[in-house]
Amino acid sequence: MADPHHVDAHDDYVRGSMEISEQQSTFDLFINLAKYGSLIIAAVLLFLVLWFQPDGSLIAGVIAAAVMLVAGFWYLGQKKSH
16 A cells, blocks of 8 residues: 655755745734834833822823833834844
8 A cells, every 4th residue: 555645745845946925024024013012012011000100190101101112113113234
């Protein structure tokens, strides 16, 4: 009886010949969502901590979160030089 898993499918594949633009764009989207989503979550947490701590201030929370968002978007938006 012949082994059905013994097919020479690997002989047709040539490393580096597959079109990967869709996988690359999906990976880039995931990385960007993870980076900017983490930044937004951190800014919201900073805002809430500064607002709801004892003797906390809404204004201090807004200012600190805004500074974190601006600095984070600037830092994450920079291109890396290789």
